Amino acid sequence: MSRHAFSSVLLIAVVAMLLSACAPRNAPSGPGDAEPEIMIETEATRGAFITQDGLELPLRAWLPADGKRPSAIILAVHGFNDYSHAFEEAGQSFAEQGIAVYAYDQRGFGDAPHRGLWPGKEVLAEDLRTAANLLRKRNPGVPLHVLGESMGGAVAVVAATTEAGLPVDSLVLSAPAVWARSTQPWYQRVALWAAVRTVPWFKPSGAGLQRQASDNIEMLRELGRDPLVLKRSRVDAIYGLVNLMDAALAAGSNLETPTLVLYGKKDEIVPRKPVDRFWEALPNREGHRYALYEDGWHLLLRDLQADVVISDIAAWVEEEDRGRLPSSAEVLTKQAPAS
Template identity: 25%
Template sequence: MADISTVETTLTVPDGVELYTKRWKPTGTASSLLVFVHGFSDHCNAYGDLFPTFARKGIEVVSFDQRGWGRTSPSRPDHGQTGPTSLVISDIASVIESVLPSPVPVFLMGHSMGGGEVLTFVDRGPPAILSQIRGFLVEAPFIAFHPSTQPTWIKVAVGRLAGKLLPRFQLTNTIEPTLLSRDPQVQKDYVEDALCHDTGSLEGLAALIERAEDLASGKVSVHEGRGEGGKTRLWVSHGTADGVCDFDGTKKFVERTKLEDLTFKIYEGWYHKLHAEPGKDRETFAEDVTNWILERRDPETTAKPML
C-alpha cells in the first residue's frame, strides 16, 4: 500500500476569511485531483480513510472546512455562520481557483449539504472555473429532507423571516447519530467530535433549505455544457435507507437531468454516510468513486448513462 502525505494550510478568500484547507497527496505523481466539499455539522477531517484511500489510488484530494464549520470557525460565535448561497459559491470557487491551472484533471465532489452545494455550483458557478472541471460527483446530496425530518411549512416560513431579521442568530439542529451510518463506532465518533456542533445560523439554514427547494423544483438544475470540453459529467450516489436526505428526492432530480454522461449509483439499504458504512461497504464506495474518476482521465471518455 503506497504511502501518502498530508499538507495543512489556510486559504484567504476575498472578504478576508481564512479557510482551513488540507491536501492528501500520493507519494508519486497524481493522475487526478479531487476538490471535496463536506456536509452540515461536518469538517474535512471527519471522512475517515476515504481521502487517504483516494490518494493511494493516485487521486490527490483537496478539501476545506467551510466557513461556520470545523477549524475554519472553531469559536462558538462563528459556528454555522455560512452566509448566503452567493458566499458559499464564492468560497468553493476560491478553493478550486487555488489549484488551477492543474496539470491533471480536476473533479469536484460534495457530500450531503456539500452535495447540494456542488449541484448548485454547476448551475451558478463561474463559467471560467466550471470549464476546467472534468467531472462532478455528489454523495447523498441534500435535495429534500427525509419525511421523518421534514419541518412544517410554518417553521420554514418563520425561519426565513427570522433569518432576514436576525441572520447571525444561531440555532441547534441536531442530526440523529443513528441515521448517519449502520456502524455504531461512526455514530459514537460523531457524537464525540466537538467540531460537529450541529449549530447553524438562521441565514445559513435558510440558504440551505432554499438551495434544496431550488434543486427539487428544477429552478436550479444541471445542464450539458458546464464542464471541461463542453461536457457535464455527473456521478450521483444515494443510499435507499438514508434517514437524513431523502433518496426519492435525489431520484426525481436524476430522472429529469438529461446528460450524456450521467451515473446514478444506488446503494440498497445503506444510510447517509456512504463512505462510512460498516465492513467492506466503505471500501466498495471508495472503489466506485475511484473507478468513475479514473475512467474519465481521458477528456474524450463518455460513459453510457446508468439510471
C-alpha cells in the same frame, strides 16, 4: 382614528419591529485584502485556503506518496455541520491509489471563521469555484473532480450551473442535499418560515427525530465527541440550507458537467424522492450516472461499506468504464438524445 384602529396599527408596528429585530443573520465577508491562494507543502497534510475575499479557511490534503504526480485530483466539499475531517479515511484510500484529495472547512463550519453562521449559497459556491481554479493552476493537465457530500453536493451543483461555471471534469454527488421546499410537507415549510422570522437565533435539538446517518456506529460516536462538528444549528442557518437545496434542485436541468450521483437506499437524512427528481431533471446525456447502494446510508463514504463506494468513485475519476462501476450497485444511465 378610532381606538380599535389605533390599536391595530400599533400592533402591526410592534410586530414589524420585532420581525425586523429578528432578521436572519449571515456570516460577514472576509477582509478582501488578499489574493486567493492554496497554501500547502508537497508532503504536508494541513494548510490553508485563502478565499476571494481574504478569509482563511483550514485545508486538508491527502497526496500520493513520495511527491508522485497524481493521476487525478478530487476537491471534496463536506456536508452541513461537518468539516473537512469528513474525508479522512476516504482521502487516505484515494491517495494510496494515486489520487490527490483536497478539502477545506467551509466558512461557518469546522474550524473556519464565523462558526455556526450561514455564509450564503452564493458565497459558498464562489469559494468552491475559487478553490477549483487554484487547483487547476497548481496542477496543469491533471483531471480535476469535485466530490460533494450532502450539502457539499448542493454547493457543487449551484457552482457548476451559474454563469461562471465550475472548471472541473466531473462532479460526484454523494447523497446530495436537494430536499427542496417543493418536496417537503407543508407544516415543515410553515414552521421554518415562522421560526426564521421570530427566533432565527434559536438552535433546536434534533434529538427527537430518531434519524440515523450511518451503520458505522463507532464513527457516529466519534462525530458526537468531535468538538468541531456542530451539534445544533441556528434556525437561520437551517433556512439558508433550505434555500441552497431549493437552488440545487432547480439547477438540475442545467447541469451539463458529467455527474455521478450516489445514494444509499437506507438513507434516513435526505429522502430518495427529491434525489430521484433531481436525477430525472438532469439533461439526457451519456455523461451522467446514478448509483444506488442497497446497504448504503447517508454517510456513504464512512459507512461500513465505504470501501465499495470509494472504489466506484476511484473508477469514475480514473475514467474507467463508467457504464459499469466496480461494485454491484444498481447504476442508472441517462440516454443521449437521438442524432
